[in-house]
Amino acid sequence: MTRIFSGVQPTGNLHLGNYLGAIRNFARLQDGNDCLYCVVDMHAITVWQDPAELKKNTREVTAAFLAAGVDPIDNIVFNQSQVPQHAELAWIFNCVARMGWLNRMTQFKEKAGKHRENASVGLYVYPNLMAADILAYKATHVPVGEDQKQHLELTRDVAQKFNNDFGEEFFPIVEPLILDSAARVMSLRDGTKKMSKSDESDYSRINLTDDPETIELKIRKARTDPDPVPDGSPEGGTRENRPEAFNLMEIFGALTDQTIADVQRDYGGQQFSAFKRAVTEVAVEKLGPMGLEMQRLMADPGYVDSVLAGGVKRAKEIAGPILDDVYRIVGFLR
Numbered sequence: 001m002t003r004i005f006s007g008v009q010p011t012g013n014l015h016l017g018n019y020l021g022a023i024r025n026f027a028r029l030q031d032g033n034d035c036l037y038c039v040v041d042m043h044a045i046t047v048w049q050d051p052a053e054l055k056k057n058t059r060e061v062t063a064a065f066l067a068a069g070v071d072p073i074d075n076i077v078f079n080q081s082q083v084p085q086h087a088e089l090a091w092i093f094n095c096v097a098r099m100g101w102l103n104r105m106t107q108f109k110e111k112a113g114k115h116r117e118n119a120s121v122g123l124y125v126y127p128n129l130m131a132a133d134i135l136a137y138k139a140t141h142v143p144v145g146e147d148q149k150q151h152l153e154l155t156r157d158v159a160q161k162f163n164n165d166f167g168e169e170f171f172p173i174v175e176p177l178i179l180d181s182a183a184r185v186m187s188l189r190d191g192t193k194k195m196s197k198s199d200e201s202d203y204s205r206i207n208l209t210d211d212p213e214t215i216e217l218k219i220r221k222a223r224t225d226p227d228p229v230p231d232g233s234p235e236g237g238t239r240e241n242r243p244e245a246f247n248l249m250e251i252f253g254a255l256t257d258q259t260i261a262d263v264q265r266d267y268g269g270q271q272f273s274a275f276k277r278a279v280t281e282v283a284v285e286k287l288g289p290m291g292l293e294m295q296r297l298m299a300d301p302g303y304v305d306s307v308l309a310g311g312v313k314r315a316k317e318i319a320g321p322i323l324d325d326v327y328r329i330v331g332f333l334r
C-alpha cells in the first residue's frame with residue numbers, strides 16, 4: 001500500500017494556488033491510498049505567528065481539507081503539534097543531517113533574505129522537521145510541487161544516512177509524486193511570482209474564502225497586456241514574454257481540467273475582457289461552494305477540533321511505535 005504524507009502551513013490567506021497545487025489533489029489521492037494530511041503548525045512558527053491567528057488558521061486549513069472533499073474517516077487529518085513524535089524525530093534528524101546540506105537549501109535563502117542573521121534557527125532546520133513529518137509514518141510517497149523538490153531530496157538523504165549510520169534499512173526512501181493536475185499558480189499582479197499567502201497585496205491572490213464579488217473584482221483587475229488571448233501561434237507570444245496571460249489561461253485550464261492547448265483552441269484571439277469573464281464564472285462555480293462550506297465548518301470549531309483529535313489519535317498509533325524503534329536503534333534507554 002502506498003502511504004502518502006502531505007501538509008499545509010496554517011499561515012493564513014489560503015489561496016487558489018494552495019488549492020490547485022495541493023489541497024484539490026488530496027481528495028483525488030485518497031482512493032486506494034493510505035493518506036495522512038497534516039496542518040503543519042510547527043512549520044508555521046518558523047516565522048512569527050500571532051497565537052490567536054494561528055489557532056484560527058489551523059482550523060481554517062482543516063476546514064479547507066474537508067470542504068475540498070477529504071474524508072477524515074478514510075484519511076488521517078490532524079495537526080502536527082499534537083503528535084509529539086514529529087518534534088522528537090526532528091531532533092534525531094538535526095543530529096543526522098549535515099550543516100552543508102542545509103546550507104544549500106534555496107528556500108531558506110529566499111525566506112531569510114538579507115536578514116539571515118535574524119532568521120529563526122527553526123527556519124534553518126525546517127527541512128529536518130519536514131523529513132520527520134514524512135518518516136515518522138514511514139510514508140512512501142509525497143506529492144510535491146517544484147518548490148518542495150529540494151526538501152524532499154533532503155528527506156531521502158536523511159533516511160539514507162540514518163540507515164547507513166545504524167546499519168539497518170529502517171526508513172523507506174520516499175518517492176515524489178508528480179501530479180499532472182498540480183498547477184503552479186502565479187500572482188495576479190505579477191506573472192513571474194508565485195501566488196503566495198504572504199504577498200502584501202490581497203489583489204495578488206484569490207483566497208478560498210473570497211465571495212463571488214471579490215473573485216470577480218480580482219480577476220477583472222488581474223494584470224494582463226493589451227494583446228488578445230494567446231492562440232498558440234508564434235505571434236501569440238510565450239509564457240516567458242506574456243506571463244500574466246499564460247497564468248490566467250493555466251488557472252482556467254486547471255479549474256476546468258483542460259490543457260493549455262484546449263484553452264488556446266477555445267479562447268485564443270479573443271479579448272481578455274471576455275476571457276476574464278469566463279475565468280470568473282468557472283472560479284466562482286468551483287470555489288463558491290467550497291468557500292461556503294469552509295465558513296460553515298469554521299462556525300463550528302468544536303467539530304473541526306474533534307476531527308483533528310480523531311486524526312491525532314490515529315497518527316500517534318502509527319508514529320509511536322516507529323519512534324520507539326528509532327530510540328532503540330539510536331541507543332536510548334527505554
Ligand code: AQP
Pocket residue numbers: 007008009010011017018019020021022144145147148183184185186194195196197198199
Ligand atoms: N502558487 C502556488 N501554486 C501552486 N501550489 C502552491 N502551493 C503554495 N503556493 C502555490 C502549494 O500549497 C501547499 C501548501 O503550501 P504551504 O502552506 O506549506 O506553504 P507555501 O508553499 O510556502 O505557500 P505560500 O502560499 O507561498 O505561503 P507563504 O507565502 O507563507 O510562503 C504546498 O504543497 C505548496 O507547494
